[in-house]
Amino acid sequence: MASGIPAATPKITEAEIGTGASMNGQTQSISLRLLKGFALAIDHTRVPVCSSTQRLLAFLALQDMPRSRTYVAGILWPDVTASRANANLRSSLWRATRAGHPIIDVSAHDLAISNDVTVDLHEAVAHAHRLLDNSRSCDDILTMQTLAGLSSDLLPEWPENDWMLIEQEQYHQLRLYALEAMTERLTEARRHGEAVAAGLTAVRTEPLRESAHRVLMKAHLAAGNRGAAVRQFEQCRRILREELGLEPSPSLRALLPPHTERNGRTRLQPSAPQLKV
Numbered sequence: 001m002a003s004g005i006p007a008a009t010p011k012i013t014e015a016e017i018g019t020g021a022s023m024n025g026q027t028q029s030i031s032l033r034l035l036k037g038f039a040l041a042i043d044h045t046r047v048p049v050c051s052s053t054q055r056l057l058a059f060l061a062l063q064d065m066p067r068s069r070t071y072v073a074g075i076l077w078p079d080v081t082a083s084r085a086n087a088n089l090r091s092s093l094w095r096a097t098r099a100g101h102p103i104i105d106v107s108a109h110d111l112a113i114s115n116d117v118t119v120d121l122h123e124a125v126a127h128a129h130r131l132l133d134n135s136r137s138c139d140d141i142l143t144m145q146t147l148a149g150l151s152s153d154l155l156p157e158w159p160e161n162d163w164m165l166i167e168q169e170q171y172h173q174l175r176l177y178a179l180e181a182m183t184e185r186l187t188e189a190r191r192h193g194e195a196v197a198a199g200l201t202a203v204r205t206e207p208l209r210e211s212a213h214r215v216l217m218k219a220h221l222a223a224g225n226r227g228a229a230v231r232q233f234e235q236c237r238r239i240l241r242e243e244l245g246l247e248p249s250p251s252l253r254a255l256l257p258p259h260t261e262r263n264g265r266t267r268l269q270p271s272a273p274q275l276k277v
Contacts, residue, residue: 125174131181
């Protein structure tokens, strides 16, 4: 697996860094980025990480509890003997902790990502669950920063393996539902431009997903843009026909304003002329 970390150490923006550990009396910021691509940054500076240690850090960051060394070694190196897997784990742990930064909590038997590490995925998942909870207000996270966090998949360029595929699909589905919920909340708040941006992100993420087209059409209609809603319906219909041989559902069509069909395309029905009194 390619490391994906350049030899240079470019600065990372403040948005990618969280305030983290304290070592020798000095406050450090340690951030682990898993969305879009892997990056580890310490005190605002991106640091190189070898591929095996990348896998270890990513795996631990995806766990909701400490894992035994034996379990971690077996998952990350399934095609070698147990003794070889344990040796690989020891090597990766040494590389991750040799600089003295508190990235991994290591005990005699268990491993866990340190609480001092800010993981972008954790924040995105928390935002997604809030957006999907209709009983909670989300005004403080209806921001373009939240949208940016929900716009990328989990390590999309990593080679396929069983444990990562499950995590990737789980987050992919969660962020789709969250993007749709965010579009609806922004539409209800009459923040039409942001609602359309969130809806477009949902459609771009999964073009075959009718529910994504639905919330985007509703955002256009709420803004008074009937033509844009019709164009979105046409795009949905074309994609479903070409890719799946399906037609949009009647409920999606019912969102449209009065229309007529001409040559298989949706047209707006002209309004009746108004008589002057």
